Amino acid sequence: MFLLQLFKVLFLGASLVLPSVSETSTCEANTCTVMACGNPGLNGLPGRDGKDGLKGEKGDAGASVRGQQGFPGKAGPPGSSGVQGPRGQKGEKGETAAVDSVHGKVTSLEKNIQTLQDDLNKYKKIVTLQGAIHVGRKTFVSTGLHDTFANGKNKCTKEGAALASPRNAAENLALKEIVKKHAMHAFLDINDIQTEGRFVYLNGSPVAYTNWKRGEPNNYDNVEDCVIILEDALWNDYNCNSKCLIICEI
Numbered sequence: 001m002f003l004l005q006l007f008k009v010l011f012l013g014a015s016l017v018l019p020s021v022s023e024t025s026t027c028e029a030n031t032c033t034v035m036a037c038g039n040p041g042l043n044g045l046p047g048r049d050g051k052d053g054l055k056g057e058k059g060d061a062g063a064s065v066r067g068q069q070g071f072p073g074k075a076g077p078p079g080s081s082g083v084q085g086p087r088g089q090k091g092e093k094g095e096t097a098a099v100d101s102v103h104g105k106v107t108s109l110e111k112n113i114q115t116l117q118d119d120l121n122k123y124k125k126i127v128t129l130q131g132a133i134h135v136g137r138k139t140f141v142s143t144g145l146h147d148t149f150a151n152g153k154n155k156c157t158k159e160g161a162a163l164a165s166p167r168n169a170a171e172n173l174a175l176k177e178i179v180k181k182h183a184m185h186a187f188l189d190i191n192d193i194q195t196e197g198r199f200v201y202l203n204g205s206p207v208a209y210t211n212w213k214r215g216e217p218n219n220y221d222n223v224e225d226c227v228i229i230l231e232d233a234l235w236n237d238y239n240c241n242s243k244c245l246i247i248c249e250i
Contacts, residue, residue: 121160122250135174140164142178142186142247149187149226152246153202161248165189165201166229167209176233178247186245188235190227192217199227211235 122139132141145155153163165188166172179186190207192199196219199207217224217237224237228244238244 133174133177135171138171139250140171140174140178140247141250142182142245144182145246146184146243147246148243149191149240152187152244153189155246156248159248161250163187163189163202164247164249166211169209169211172209172211172229172233175229175247176231179229179233179245180231182245183231184245185228185230185236185238186247187238188227188229189249191225191240192237193225193240196225 132139141161145152147155149163156163164175164186166175175186175188189202190199191202194200197217199210199217201207211229211234213230213234213236216235217227219225219237223239226238226240228236228238230236
């Protein structure tokens with residue numbers, strides 16, 4: 001009895017399997033084109049180019065819109081020099097050159113006249129003072145006037161000169177000759193009125209050349225603030241209010 005039941009079960013299972021297999025085979029033969037039967041394959045290689053087609057018809061003309069002007073190009077190389085043109089006609093003589101020439105001559109003449117006038121005035125002063133001695137670019141003169149330091153300075157200034165101030169040995173020896181001639185010592189343009197012991201010229205600059213007598217300057221009695229030159233060309237400090245020979249220099 002058990003075997004009979006087992007046989008029925010196997011038969012029933014076989015009958016169910018066979019129709020399924022038959023249906024599956026029919027699907028593979030008749031319906032694979034509709035159903036997705038697996039993953040798609042890779043793309044194939046590109047095909048060959050086709051032949052050129054026929055020439056198309058001419059298209060319509062585009063819009064006639066002009067574009068913007070471009071930037072200027074670089075300058076080209078310089079061209080060769082042209083042929084020299086004909087010489088122009090000679091112009092009329094101008095007046096500017098002639099006027100400038102005359103003006104230049106007048107200016108030069110005026111300078112010469114001024115120079116002569118200056119020289120004449122200088123010699124007039126020398127004649128007025130008399131007894132002149134020339135040393136380098138200096139001229140020492142004296143009228144034999146005896147006066148104080150201040151009055152002598154003013155006298156020389158009035159004549160357009162200055163009180164004598166030797167700046168070297170040659171000038172000092174020239175003054176010595178005038179002193180010997182008048183047999184009297186003379187004031188020099190040197191003093192220490194502002195600062196005792198610091199001798200300067202009247203313009204305030206320090207004395208660069210000196211020829212002091214031994215023991216001088218000594219400011220005797222505290223009143224000797226001026227300087228005189230003696231007959232032996234040596235210097236001595238002296239009272240400014242005393243009267244001495246006045247020698248001017250031009």
